[in-house]
Amino acid sequence: MLIIAERINASRKYIAHAIASGDRQFIQNEARVQDQAGADYIDVNAGVFVGEEKEKLEWVINTVQAVTEKPLCIDSPDPAVIQALVPLARKTPLINSITLEKTRLEGILPVARDQGAPLIALCQSEDTIAETAEDKVRLASQLVDIVTAAGIPLENLYIDPLVYPLATNTQSAKATLEAIDRIMREFPGIHTTCGLTNVSHGLPNRKLINRTFLVSAITCGLDSAILDPTDNHLYGALKAAQAITGKDDFCMDFITAHREGRLE
């Protein structure tokens, strides 16, 4: 289970503030705690800085790389930002993300191919938000065709079927779960990923909903997630789900997490 640590995202006000004020120590601490908490990739996003996203994200990348050996997940919808910044990554980064939008595909796929970088692909096109499992799988299938035709191996593709708030559609999480199950079966070797916070928008006890969705998604085959690994309740649910689904030999990871006080 690949953990993409989500905290260094400028859509969070305190992160935007730290980036705007050049607070190296704050950003580096965010990187360090997520690294220590089990991140496999550290996501970096400066999308709110319209017009200066590239400069701000470059600063974040350099700031973060000074304190962690973990690879980055370079998070921008802008092909120009991806093109400029992926080469700055010391270790092959994860690219976050493409959709079926033509300009993103044309701008980002060559970089991913040339750098051998894995990439996240959202089940979303210019005109479609995929709400049903069928729509999500159909868009995933199109993404698979386009990405592999561009010379990128399926093993480097992380499909995010997206999840919409349960509060507005009771079936939204179920659609995502079914899509994960079908995508993992139909395209052996592919990966799936997902953010967790959207599902609980507008509901009470959001963290309970988020971690329950994570367990259900892992049960359906999800092998990567965008989350905050420093949340011990969430991390505990993840480790328990790995054990339950037969992916933790002798439950050693679970027992280790227990010994480290990471399960609650």
Next chain:
Amino acid sequence: MLIIAERINASRKYIAHAIASGDRQFIQNEARVQDQAGADYIDVNAGVFVGEEKEKLEWVINTVQAVTEKPLCIDSPDPAVIQALVPLARKTPLINSITLEKTRLEGILPVARDQGAPLIALCQSEDTIAETAEDKVRLASQLVDIVTAAGIPLENLYIDPLVYPLATNTQSAKATLEAIDRIMREFPGIHTTCGLTNVSHGLPNRKLINRTFLVSAITCGLDSAILDPTDNHLYGALKAAQAITGKDDFCMDFITAHREGRLE
């Protein structure tokens, strides 16, 4: 999601003590708290009283029925006990349980048919403990054949595929999850049920493992479980799983449970 409340089971020492000493108040309080916590059936078991199980269980049944309107789940492997006590239930009880053992089938199926009582059937025969998903589904299929041939509708059958400790077999929970998924797809109208505590035997943080297993099992289609509804963390996981899997319209049950302080 049908909740079979598990606490009044004489394999728990404090319950055995209360039954042995005829402590009506204690047993009635156990019934009341489980009723109020959302039990659909109240399980009653006096199996440890060898030679006087029938008398003890009759006392428990009468004691419990004096304080709750909820139907009982009459829990004994002994056909003679089932035959004698099912008629004492004021509401049609759930019978817990049959296996593929001939004496249990011959003794219990006629009672279930004549009383129109639903029954739990364990994936277990005289000589087989079903460890793999294949074995569990094969035994479930045999149970379906035998039970329906006896004139009992599929809708009255609750298959328990059983789960064995993860600590001794990393794949044990996964086998049960796959069996639940396959049984629910192959026999439309059937039900599945499961106890949760076995899976975590020998591990730390057992309650975390138990409730994670419950979420995974609900994701795979489990529609009933034998559990302690007064455990709010477990109840919260159950309600969240119902919402995630699209079985809680507008998340109203989840929001109600939140308002009642039942989610944590």
